[in-house]
Amino acid sequence: MTWKQNGDSFFGLKSAAYLAALFVCLCSIARAQDSAIQLSSPNSDFAVSGQFLGYDGQFIRVDTTAGEVTLAYDGLICDGASCPDATFVPTVRFSGAQRMGQIILPPLITAYARDIGASVTVEPGIDGVVAFHIRSDTGGNLMQIIVRSTTSADGFADLVANEADIVMSAREVTAAELALARESGLGRLDRQGRSRIVALDALVAVVSPEAGMTQISLESLSRISAGEVTNWAEVGRPEGAISLHLLPDWMGQMQGFQTRILGPAERTVSADAQRYATPEGLAAALMNDPRGIGVLPFGALGDTQPLRLIGECGIGVAAGRMTLKTEDYPLTMPLFLYLPERRLHPELDALLGWLRRPAAQLVIRRAGFVDQTAIPIPIGQQGDRFAQAISAAGAEVPLVELQRMVRVLGPQVRLSTTFRFEAGSTRLDAQSRSNVLQLARDIYDGRHDGRVLMLVGFSDGRGPAIANRDLSSARADVVRRAVVAALGEGLPPSVTLETEAFGEALPMACDDTIWGQQINRRVELWVADRG
Structure with a gap:
């Protein structure tokens, strides 16, 4: 039997059971000590031998000298200790x-x-x-x-x-x-x-409450973690040696920290860092070290003081349920199933x-993690965000453009669903690819019937403002095409999906770092009832 996938679409399929055609078989039974088997047809005109790999109740997988093969098991004769029988449990x-x-x-x-x-x-x-x-x-x-x-x-x-x-x-x-x-x-x-994102986590820079700190720049965190800064006076704090507390390098989140924070500057973690096998052990040690700084998962902060991450321009963001959902927090770490x-x-x-x-x-x-349910954010709750936009907008963003943005978005509600792109690419990042599938499923299930969905593109502030607006418009179009493709059967008539773009008019981070630029290059989802 041949399974065929229609692009990246699966929402056009009418039964969840048909998802097998897309997400492919992973089930197998525990292998017997001797996994060699032979499969043949009743009339002996077909036979294959090899090592048993797995069985899903319908199809059996065998590793043969010619490679892995998958066969419909019904009607075959199987010889070997690993042959599935009537007692099979997926x-x-x-x-x-x-x-x-x-x-x-x-x-x-x-x-x-x-x-x-x-x-x-x-x-x-x-x-x-x-x-x-x-x-x-x-x-x-x-x-x-x-x-x-x-x-x-x-x-x-x-x-x-x-x-x-x-x-x-x-x-x-x-x-x-x-x-x-x-x-x-x-x-x-x-x-x-x-891949499937199961939940959202993050790494958070933390100190002891006695340290008297509430924020730190990403650049300072990177340099401290690499051992380039060893005294608090070097980052504008009172004199004192810095002690660095980290989790083991083998933890996936620490590998992500190395890739995102240290990698762009070609730095590596300091050899002088004190390591802890568990987040709880690190948090306990840090509570007794007012000159220490560490990095902990979002759901395991304990009584430590989390630090807001800021840029040179003064725009900052703290780790929270909303900022992880929107991916505004730069150290958001999705948890995957592959x-x-x-x-x-x-x-x-x-x-x-x-x-x-x-x-x-x-x-x-x-369980202490952040889920992927979209949360509404009325414009009335976004005063700080718009205040930052007005104060940080460059000379190329005229007042009339800011007024247009408020006029367009004012009657709508923002959802926490946000789309961002891989560095230097038009490919959506992992969290955003998951968001595309979730939005498509919500549309397919009728959760947005009678609504106008607007994908609103934004850019960083590098380059001419007009060009940035065009880039942000192109990104919004990329997301729209991805959502329509995921639906498979096309956009239902009960939902309108539009795009808009405002370029660099609403920065969420400073453009002085790669991290800040990536935060600003985004597509937001805004919704309103049809008029």
């Missing part, structure tokens, strides 16, 4: 980031089982492995989920080694991991549909689809 293996495997996934699995009228039995293992057995109300086994809590890097390694089906990652997949996955026949993990190009068993397909539902978003919030 099993999916998650491997990767500890915070996801230990904090997010267990309550999500439990809540999903409750929603479908099933129960969960938890079976702890060794080396961070836990098995979740989901059973129907009649006692039948629906699915087994095995979760290995380790590191993001180990999760990708397990996937390539066929020891995992889904990767839990606290960072984006690296170029080397992408190449290895493709070489291993797992497809392109960076394609739309190959899926290879294989078919999905319907039970797993249903679970992954449920993760986007309101019930799952509530679980994510209760």
